[in-house]
Amino acid sequence: MTDTGGGTEQGVFPGMPEPLWGGSPSKLLAFLDCPRRYRMTYLDVPRPTPRHQRAHTSVGIAVHNALRDVWDLDAPTPQEGGRLLERAWIDVGFRDAAQSARWRARMRDAVVTYLERFGPPVRPIGIERTVSLLSDDLRLQGRVDRLDDRGGELVVVDYKTSRTVPTDDDARTSLPLALYAAAVWKMLRRPVSRVELHHVPSGTVVGHDHTGESIRRHVERARSIMHDARTADADHAAHGTASEMFPPVTGPLCGWCDLRAHCPEGQAAGPEKSDWAALGED
Incomplete structure (x- = not known):
């Protein structure tokens, strides 16, 4: 699955509601994994040159x-x-x-x-399809590697090529997979429960069948990370690289x-x- 990057803060005027935080699952996980890398990747201008x-x-x-x-x-x-x-x-x-x-x-x-x-025996209904999820103050966007229709059931497929072979538990706990399932569900108005990781080098396929409740839990987890990231973003806007919110x-x-x-x-x-x-x- 490919994520489509960050978002640009909207202008704020008196009386306006708080702007939506825009980004992708990878942006959320970058903040969770290392706020310093998140800052350099999404906020610093000019962006530090990567290797x-x-x-x-x-x-x-x-x-x-x-x-x-x-x-x-x-x-x-x-x-x-x-x-x-x-x-x-x-x-x-x-x-x-x-x-x-x-x-x-x-x-x-x-x-x-x-x-x-x-x-799949027939062409997937989505190949690197861009999907969006808007939920209250959370806005996410990204691309699904493959979206299958298997006898009326939609399945989100994510290709993997790392040397580590994923497990069913990896599919169950994957925040990006759950968020993309939520986005497809909302965009196409069709329930999506099955998410899969396809490890191409080993030919291993693992998956998980979500419930509406388990997807909601992932969305709320994303919202919690987003709130912390948005607070840090505001501090960066005020203090730049001197902000202490990106250890x-x-x-x-x-x-x-x-x-x-x-x-x-x-x-x-x-x-x-x-x-x-x-x-x-x-």
Whole structure:
């Protein structure tokens, strides 16, 4: 699933209601994970320059593009999906050309196998479909990787390419999946309960069947995070980078942060990971 970034604060005049906070699930999670990274990503102007792209990001983009474009073909087949992967390949972040070639072949085969096993028999009703959720003072927007209609039941599908294979519990607790289910439910006026994570490299599919109540709990969790983020946003508007509401959260993830060059605390937390470290065993 792809998120469509942040939002711009609306002008406020006397007597106007408080403006909506706009953003995406990834924006909410960025504030939750590390307020410092959130500030640098969404609020600082000019935005600090991030590091160059890592290999695992190149892999993820190529796989998502292939699984998107295969449905534009007159006769989509698993083999055509593999060829699209090769054409979409991004040779950035790898140790060398040989490593890139190995991973291109590996992910081509993975896409073919995935489509043979889990490609829907008919074209999905949504491919990278932009969805929006407006709930009281919360406004979210993003793109669903795939939206299936399986015998009248709508299913939200999110592709994964990380080396960690997800579990059913990951699908159950995923805030983005639940928010996108809520958005589709509201936009199409059709109940959505099933959400799935499709791990393309391993061919693993995990999922969860939400209830209306469990989706409401996720929406309220998002609203709670949003309220904290909006308070911090206002402090940033008043004090800029001197605001004290954006402390760094340091730990192992600092080695992967694309903005660690601008964060002394993150640099002190440990060494930076190599461009290809997330690929795991080669």
